[in-house]
Amino acid sequence: MDTLELLLSATPKLPEKQIKLKRLSKECNGEVIFNLRALTYNRVAELKEAHAGADLEVHIMLAGVISPDLKSEELKRKYNAVTPAEMIKNMLLPGEIEDISREIEKLSGYRITTVEEIKKK
Template sequence: MPDVLDLLMGLDQAKLPEKKVKIKRLSKECGEPVVFSLRALPYNRVAEIKEASSEDMAIDILLAGVTAPNLRDKALLEKHHAPTPAELVKSLLLPGEIEDLSREVERLSGYRTATLEEVKKN
């Protein structure tokens, strides 16, 4: 069995996992696929969100993990009369969609999924 230190030394800096997801309801309404691009959050960003511990943690996670569309786009905010990206998310998405997107970002970040496996002796 190779030395774990040697294996770790052979790794490059970890690239954050990414994923694309289609929002079913919005896709149906638009008549075209509405696809959000998501990226895992690095440790420091997760710590910042937890420290802020707002009542809208799911929205904070979603906003941090969605790379496209740009939910901070000024024209999009104005179109939906949203003073902040958080308010835009609340006006565009249903509560369940917000939770699902937030959970998907969490999964990409290593939460809500099994990341360890027990090593059994032979």
């Protein structure tokens, strides 16, 4: 099959993965697991435009964490927050926010090598 046929036959889906938050797992006496999903190019562009320099990592998290529901009213009440972004900043340490955001970026093809050169034989 040539490349065009391969692309036409493919059913691509966004990569997903699970991560465990060490500190919260210890504090909660149970595994605190976040399910992450890659973001599309258009979604990343929207986030960069809307939040350039201001809490971009937090908004990447809000877009890329598929569970738990970070927009949950219960979580906002628990962490004394009006918005989901404020809740994340109250719940997590700055380094945790950055690490989770980076994991979503990696799933989305950033911060990794996504191509390789083909050597001529």
